[in-house]
Every structure is written in structure tokens, then in C-alpha cells.
Amino acid sequence: MTKHSLADYVAHNVSIYSLKGIAPYYAREPLHPAEIQIFIKHKAEFDSKTVLDIGVGTGRTSKYIAPYCKRYVGIELNKDMLDLFSEKLPQVELFHCDMRDFSSLNEDKFDFVLGPYSAFDSLNHTDRLKMFRDIHAMMQPGGMFVFSTHNSNWVGVGLPPQLERTKDPVRLLKNFFAHRKCIKNHARMKPLEERHETYAILNDISHEWLALLYYITREQQTRQLAEAGFKLLEVYDHNGIMLEAGMDNSHCAVLYYVCRWV
Numbered sequence: 001m002t003k004h005s006l007a008d009y010v011a012h013n014v015s016i017y018s019l020k021g022i023a024p025y026y027a028r029e030p031l032h033p034a035e036i037q038i039f040i041k042h043k044a045e046f047d048s049k050t051v052l053d054i055g056v057g058t059g060r061t062s063k064y065i066a067p068y069c070k071r072y073v074g075i076e077l078n079k080d081m082l083d084l085f086s087e088k089l090p091q092v093e094l095f096h097c098d099m100r101d102f103s104s105l106n107e108d109k110f111d112f113v114l115g116p117y118s119a120f121d122s123l124n125h126t127d128r129l130k131m132f133r134d135i136h137a138m139m140q141p142g143g144m145f146v147f148s149t150h151n152s153n154w155v156g157v158g159l160p161p162q163l164e165r166t167k168d169p170v171r172l173l174k175n176f177f178a179h180r181k182c183i184k185n186h187a188r189m190k191p192l193e194e195r196h197e198t199y200a201i202l203n204d205i206s207h208e209w210l211a212l213l214y215y216i217t218r219e220q221q222t223r224q225l226a227e228a229g230f231k232l233l234e235v236y237d238h239n240g241i242m243l244e245a246g247m248d249n250s251h252c253a254v255l256y257y258v259c260r261w262v
């Protein structure tokens, strides 16, 4: 990486998942309230069905869904994430593959496709649009597609790193050093941000301000989905509150989308 260019920021984003502590962090993470809400409400869509989990990571979602499925396939590019994939899930078929090229999955057709925890946001715009079309081609007609993605209508967009204040002096000192690292990372990554009419690639708090992630409004995301052959059914905030079209979503860094293959 040179000072003001990152020839392949997607490779940079993927490499972040190999940094110390990142894979164990995802392995420890529980389901988000919105995911719980979606999985309970739409259980019939994956129960005894064929599921594809894209950017499956350490299997955070797999442990809850796979036991119900006829078949559960996970794809993941980062080996450090796969190394921590739960051994307690022998029924999951894991592929070390890139979501920009699903050719190793052959002619498989899936009833339910998942892209959880903003797994697609490492990609660039062109690859994202292609991936939505590829996912559509890999699905059974009428299947369900669930994913989350960063919301460019979030009130925190563009804010720099903030020092987490506390009255505990030891913790404050720790926070101060962590903050210094974040400021340094942000100063390095911010010049690489891109703002376009329909989306943005932004440096944010994720992974100590190292990543460049895809941000999009609900309206533009709905358009992208329609162009790829999906109908938007529902959108949720992190807490699992359903957000009807037109409702304020500026409190959401991430939105959770539930779509139907049409």
C-alpha cells in the first residue's frame, strides 16, 4: 500500500480478518437481535431446505441454522476464519472460495441464501452488482435472500474516531492508546474513501478503522436488488424492529434486508 493509494482495497479488507483477535472475535459473537427475529419468523424458508451462507466466517450463523437444513454450504475466503469454524458442525460443507466467483459450487441451487454481518461490504461496486446477479442465478425460484449492509443514511457516517470516556483511570488509559491507534489508521485510510451518487466506500469504526466498506441507502439497495431480480420484503434495524419504507433509519449503522427471488 502506498501513502494515498490502495490498488486492491478488497484484498486489504479480506486480509484484516487474519489480524490477531479478529477470527476469535467473530467466533464469540452471538446472533444479532435482528437475525434472531428474521430466523424465527422465516424458519420455514430454511427448514429442511438447501442453504448457502456467503462469507460464513467462523460459523456464527451456521450453528443456529445448519441443524435444521437438508444441506448447508458455507463459503469463505479467509483461512483464519475457516480454521476457527466450529468442529461441532460436521454437516456443514465448507468451500474455501471467493464470493466474486462461485464457479466451484457448480450447478447447485439454493432455497435460502445468507450474507450476514455485512459480509458483502468488503467488495467493490462492480463485484457487488455481479455477485447479486450470480446469487440470483444460483437460487431456486421463490427462494429467500437475507443479508445486512452498511447504511449511508446513518447519523454516524463521516464522524472521526471518538475517545471512549470513562471514570475508571486504568480503562481510560487503555482507551486512550486504542484511540491513538484508531486515529492513525483513520488518517491513513480516509484519503482512500470514495463517494458516489448511489453508494460510498467509507472508512469506519470496524476493525480499529482499518477497513474500507460499502455504504448504501435503503432506497438504492432496493433498486440494486430489483435489478438483480429480488423483491424487497422487509428491512430491520439492529434490534429487530421492522422499518417500513419511508421510516427514519438514521439510527442504523447497518440495515438487515429480507428479499424474495422473483
Ligand SMILES: C[S@@+](CC[C@H](N)C(=O)[O-])C[C@H]1O[C@@H](n2cnc3c(N)ncnc32)[C@H](O)[C@@H]1O
Binding pocket: 014, 017, 026, 029, 054, 055, 056, 057, 058, 059, 060, 061, 075, 076, 077, 078, 081, 097, 098, 099, 100, 115, 116, 117, 118, 119, 120, 122, 123
Ligand atoms: C464481517 S465477517 C462476517 C462473518 C460471518 N458471516 C458472521 O456473520 O460472523 C465477513 C466475512 O466475509 C469474508 N469475506 C470477505 N470478502 C470475501 C470474499 N470476497 N469471498 C469470500 N469471503 C469473503 C471475510 O473473510 C469474513 O469472514
